[in-house]
Amino acid sequence: MTDFSQFEFRNLPGFDQNNFDGFDQAIPMKTMVIYCFDPRASEIPKAVADYLGDEVYPGENKVDENGVRIGHTRTLFTLSNGGGRALQSLQSIATMDYLFHYKNVVIVHHSFCGMTSYTPELLIEKFHDHHHVDISGLWGHEDMAIEDYEKTIKHDIELLANSPLVPKHLNLYGFFYEINSGQLTEVVRVPAEERNA
Ligand SMILES: [Zn+2]
Structure with missing residues (x-):
């Protein structure tokens, strides 16, 4: 059996987790883009990089003389889930703040998303019919479907703005x-200055 611990940063000679101050030297992350995993929406990260400007996407690996991947030139990270929703993204937003000093979180919802094909009530009802489980109280109904793009996009940004997991x-x-x-x-758009006002 392989000793997988050799692949852990904490065990690398010279790596001191108590004095760690981010992987920014290796990968200069600036922005996290959250979008739907619908394959028809796969150009979203590039579109956001072009819109924001001063971003590198997709970028390339930085490799040392031994062929070891020591970093990457990408500044814009991607996070996909069903609908490109904020709720499912909170844990990644929080943990990436430990690893990088990034600046922006971007939520993108796309046209003809599968999440616009039902209502929360219908999802709850069908899930109960098929699996005999009541999901109605498990997460917010606004986070279960997209009923109105403008409202849902604003809801997701508000959810991020009010979450203690989003610095x-x-x-x-x-x-x-x-x-x-x-x-x-x-x-x-909610600039950091506004959130701290
Ligand atoms: Zn979608």
Whole structure:
């Protein structure tokens, strides 16, 4: 059996977890983009990088003389889930703050998303019919479906703005993306200064 501990940063000679101050030298992360894992929406990170400007995406590996991957040039990280929703993203937003000193969190919802094909009530009812489980109280109904893009995008940004898991120095952006034209529309922006006011 392989000793997997050799692959852990904490065990590398010269790595001191108590004096760790981020992996920014290796990967200069600036922005996290949260979007739907629908394959038709896969161009979203590039569209956001172009919109924000001064971002590197997709970038490339930095490799040392031994072929070891010591970093990457990418500044814009991606996080996909069903709908590109804020609720499912909170843990990653919080833990990435430990690893990097990043600046922006971007939520993007896209046209003809599967999440717009049902209501929360229908999801709850069908889940109960099929699996005999009541999910109605397990998470917020606004986070179960997309019933109105503008409202849902604003809801997700508000959820981030009010969560203790989203540090106050992060700028928050909410966008709508049209999958056929590739057009990205900014719906809401909450700069860090506003969150700290
Ligand atoms: Zn979708």
